Amino acid sequence: MLRYIVRRMLWNLLVLWVITVITFALMHAVPGGPFDREKPLPPEIRANIEAKYHLDKPVVIQYLYYMRDLLVPRYSPTLPTSLQEDALIRWKIGPGYFLWINLGPSYSSRSRSVNDIIRQNLPVSFELGVYALLVAVGIGIPLGILAALNQNTFLDYFGMSLAIFGVSVPVIVLGPILVSVFGVWLKWLPPTGWGTPAHAIMPSLALGLASSALIARLTRASLLQVIREDYIRTARAKGLAERLVIVRHALRNSLIPVVTVLGPLFAALVTGTFVTETIFGIPGLGRYFVTSITNRDHPVIMGTILIYAIFLVIANLVVDITYAFLDPRIRYT
Secondary structure, X not given: OHHHHXXXXXXXXXXXXXXXXXXXXXXXXXXXXXXXXXXXXOHHHHHXXXXXXXXOOOHHHHHHHHHHHHHOOEEOOOOOHHHHHHOOOEEEEEOOEXXXXXXOEOOOOOOOEHHHHHHHHHHHHHHHXXXXXXXXXXXXXXXXXXXHHOOOOHHHXXXXXHHHHHHHOOHHHHHHHHHHHHHHXXXXXXXXXXXXXXXXXXXXXXXXXXXXXXXXXXXXXXXHHHOOOHHHHHHHHOOOOHHHHHHHHHHHHHOHHHHXXXXXXXXXXXOOOHHHHHHOOOOOHHHHHHHHHHOOOHHHHHHHHHHHHHHHHHHHHHHHHHHHHHOOOOOOO
């Protein structure tokens, strides 16, 4: 297992590098630049700005500058305050030596770096994503189990109807309905904003219900397949109680497809969802990411995609490791 994890980590580093190359190339292939305006800047000012950010260099040279700032360790007897504020991740590796990930300046928010933007907005999106994932798992798995154990009954049809409703109604429709009913009409919850547990209830439900529908359908289909396997019949023939047969033997194996989906789902939820954050006025990373695309803010785009990719590869690694605990027949060599 340890050898497998090390090998996967090395492959993940390669995957992250390929993502940076593709993202950087696609950004510069799109027409327009970060300093294009309806009223053009004077040529001298534009030339100075592009020289400051190395935008006057070929794309390959710009990428090398970006990777240098991102990865190369630097020496500093005392780390300047500005770098302390900019550092997203920093390790002290010796007297005066610091290794940090510098995601660069933001072209549209001159007073803040990309590190500042991510540090201030990612925790909000992460917290919202965790709440939404808890809603998705807390509703989806029990609903799928209930539907599978009562196949072709009222409980099955009712549960799958709820799942179809969750998939069919997008957040852009469900969010305003929740705000209108619980925030404006009943006044039970604050309609917008972030900062208290009450603020998290409606956006977590709006974001988690669609995912819970997917998880419920996967759980039902997988559990129906597993309970028809020979080893389940053997466990029942031995006289085990039905509850023990389901919990000990059937449920663990049936969760493998669900866990597979949870990896990328977790990465997508915790890095921010633009629609949900816009409807509920949440200062998360998703809103900044979409705005940065409109503004051609290349460092913010690169930093956000890199953070998302890191979450994704880590989540997929955890999913693969979890397989071995769910099904003892799975082994890594």
